[in-house]
Amino acid sequence: MPARLLVLRLCCLALLPIRPAQAADAPYTADWDSLVKHGEPEWFDQAKFGIYFHWSAFSVPAFHNEWYSRNMYVKGSKDHKHHLATYGPLDKSGYKDFIPKFTAEKFDADAWADLFVRAGARFAGPVAEHADGFALWPTKLSRYNAAQMGPRRDLVGELEKAIRKRGLKFIATFHHQWLWGWYPTWDKGVDAGDPRYAGLYGPNAGGPNSFRYDKPDPAPTPAFCAAWEGKVREVVEAYKPDLIWFDSRLCIIPEPYRQRMAAHYYNQARRWGRDVVITAKKIEIPRGAAIEDLERGRMDKITPFKWLNDDSIDWKSWCHTEPAYVKSPDTLVDELVDIVSKNGNLLLNITPRPDGTIPQPVVDALLEMGKWLGVNGEAIYATKPFRVFGEGPTQIKGGHFTEDPNKKMTAQDIRFTVKGDALYAVLLDWPGRQAVIKTLGRSACPVQGEIESISLLGGPGRLAFTRDDDALTVTLPDNKPCDHAFVLKITGLKELAWQP
Secondary structure (H helix, E strand, O other): OOHHHHHHHHHHHHOOOOOHHHOOOOOOOOOHHHHOOOOOOHHHHHHOEEEEEOOOHHHOOOOOOOOHHHHOOOOOOHHHHHHHHHOOOOOOOOHHHHHHHOOOOOOOHHHHHHHHHHHOOOEEOOEEEOOOOOEOOOOOOOOOEOOOOOOOOOHHHHHHHHHHHOOOEEEEEEOHHHHOOOOOOOOOOOHHHOHHHHHHHOOOOOOHHHHOOOOOOOOOOHHHHHHHHHHHHHHHHHHOOOEEEEOOOHHHOOHHHHHHHHHHHHHHHHHHOOOOEEEEEOOOOOEOOEEEEEEOOEOOOOOOOOEEEEEEOEOOOOOOOOOOOEOOHHHHHHHHHHHHHOOEEEEEEEOOOOOOOOOHHHHHHHHHHHHHHHHHHHHOOOOEEEEEEEEOOOOOOOEOOOOOOOOOOOOOOEEEEEEOOEEEEEEOOOOOOEEEEHHHOOOOOOOOEEEEEEEEOOOOOEOOEEEOOOOEEEEOOOOOOOOOOEEEEEEEEOOOEOOO
């Protein structure tokens, strides 16, 4: 079906109510009351750790961050100044001109998927389309896609096959609602204002107020919203993702489009026989219909609902830049443990180069995470929160954008998880010969029972311990079994799992 006809059809659908009789085999209808009954799949609760990646033409300039595609047009910004000095005026050299340099000539989907497995991830996939308007699959809705330009390959399709072949769940993420007002499509002095390139830069959005976060003026047109929905449908139907993730600013897409998108995805998954889930930010799709995602942030307590933290392996960017600021494995392991202790999952972004290679510092950090999980994954995968998430002096602030590069966990910072009859106490640094756990002292302990045994994952046999009213004190071996964080497996206590 031609792209214009598909958009027209979706625009017409937006005006029609969806009745149950329209799809007798579709248990979900396009309304929140129906969609919030979906819940979360068991695999997501058990998986805990996933990987995705911002990879597009914005990887070519490798400057500042993934918002370069927008900020290069913002007069006075450092991106704008850099672009003029490096590439020339924006009527001659715009964002579109980076696409031929986004070649992916060294990209090997199998090698990437192998790395994800070695890192310990249980789900993975690409940013299918970022705010820049360049799709990584052969969309029928725009010629600006990786199959027709740049790499001239179906990057989403290659990754889907490689990731599934290794037993991981496949995910796809979407940011393309941000395209409305992202570029100055009203400015005839730059290439983004040339209607010949509207397939990349989007339609004329009328002026800078169109980029307001939640109340753009003017609001997105029905054609724009239909194209937004149409692209999600294409990926859902072509690649059957186990999870679709949405960036913020979904609020500018009217509810009927969001509701119809979610109902279509969940009904399709029923036909495939798969348990799938949506994640979104700021409750722009209600809990139950989607899992809440926090960007570069986390919860400060255990929640009765599953949640997701999407974070980048780079402190300052979501895409490849030079220089890069890659987080240490110690920081990443501590983050994962803290998130899991509070009923969350981590989706970690990595930063490939435009040629399809992954920078060695990123590879090294991922392999260190995998090495740690190889010893201690028993305390992470398929676990539940304990009655309390942990103890220690380091305070974690809840919410979006709350990470702090200056905070380092200490040996007194401890996090708990539960699996079956075992309680895991994760020491976020090595305390020396003794670990002191105040939460498990007889007076403070939130559960009943007598401790029968304590062992150190990766270590030799049972450990000696004492327990009084104030604390549980465990004698540790001379040698550490791993780096970064250290897990005590404790048995004998009863009714361990947190209850809402």
